[in-house]
Every structure is written in structure tokens, then in C-alpha cells.
Amino acid sequence: MTDPDDGLKKLMDEEYAREVILGDGGVEVFLKEMQEFHDAVTHLWDEHDALIEKYPDKWVVMGKDGVLAVCDSRKEVLSTVDPIRARGDAYIVEFLDTDPESLVL
């Protein structure tokens, strides 16, 4: 026999998940923010070769409209992205490696 509480629990779990996953903004805001992240990644990948040439072995922080910062160290990257993250803006970080190693994972 089905426990009537199961239905309520499922509903509460779904409501909790919605709140955690989507936050206050709902699906539209989620999709918009993911699109901004997608745009930042696209900028990074489209400009990757030119960036390596211009900033070899440095860190780049890319936003949805272009380069936000170029940093010399991981520590500098972290202090740069902290306020960007606090604002909720999209960003992606990459080390512009002139001698990348092969990976085996």
C-alpha cells in the first residue's frame, strides 16, 4: 500500500531541488546565466591562439564580452575572480600554456 506521506515527501523534495538548483530567478534566469557562461567560453576558445601569442604562460580571465584580466599567478587569479564571482558574473579562467602536457586520466 502506498504511504500518503510519500507523495508529500516527493513534492517537498522536488520543491527543495527547484529552490537549490534554480534559486530565485527560475529557469529563464538560469538559462540566461548559462548563455553568458557559454559566451565567455566561446570567446576564450575563439581567441585562444591569439591570446597565447600575446600572453604566453599567463592566466586569462574571460567574461561574456571579452578578456576581463590577465594574471601572472594563480594567486593573482584568485584575487581577481573573487569580486567577479561575488557579483554573479560569468567567467572562465585558463592558463595560456605554451608547452601543454598530454593528460592520462
Add this chain to the structure above:
Amino acid sequence: MILGRFDSRGRPIVECRVRIPRLQVNARILCLLDTGADATYIHQGDAERIGIPFQSLADRVASRGVGGRSAYFQETAFLSFVDGPLVRAYELPLRIAEPDGASTGLPSLLGRNVINHWYMQYDPTNGRLDCTVRHADHTFPAQ
């Protein structure tokens, strides 16, 4: 369909949102699709950049790879993806690398605890990485 891409080195990548309620983490990251990974992993570089509070991590677990055993911390997380007009989400134990420097340059990995729920067309020749969702823990349509 969840649309992945191949990066400049030809690695299969998907965009993902990570929320870890206990740590109040809400971030967008890139994950490498890794059919060889049993679980999903956030490595040190991403963990630092998305503001994981390492001092709050407690559930220490080990994973074994080509480089030997590595230490991670496990946290319940929600991983979400854009699937056309839908948001697809999975609730799972996420493994976050211990900040010992060993995983600094490694990408975060989307493992089989997520991708086993997808049908994937892997076509780097045509630049296509199309993931059809067979199951998601949560699906939210646009209103």
C-alpha cells in the same frame, strides 16, 4: 539535447552548473566528459576558482587513477545542464580534490554517475558532441 563541444586540444567538454547547498557554492564550470571516471570530480584549480571553502570539507575519500591514489572530499551537490529550453539536474556525491597541488592543472571530470544517463554522439570530425538525456533526477521546463 545537451550540446557539448571540443576544446582547442580536442577534449570533449560540457558546460555545467554546480550547486553545493551545504557550502553555499553556486558556480559554472567546464567538465571533461570521462567515461573512465566512476564518479564526478572537481579538481583543485576549479575548486579554488569557484570558491570552495576547503576548511569546511570533512568527508575524506580516496580515488585511484593512473597516477596512484588521490584524496578527495565528498559533498552532496546538484549538477545542472542546459538541454534546449529545459534545465536537467542530477543530485550526486561530488568529489572535490584535496588542495595538495597534485590536481591543480587537471580539468574537472564528469563521470559515469552522470553520463551513464545520457546517449552520446561523439563526432569530433564534425565538431559535434550531442548528449540526449535518458534520465535526469530533476527536469525544469521554461515557464
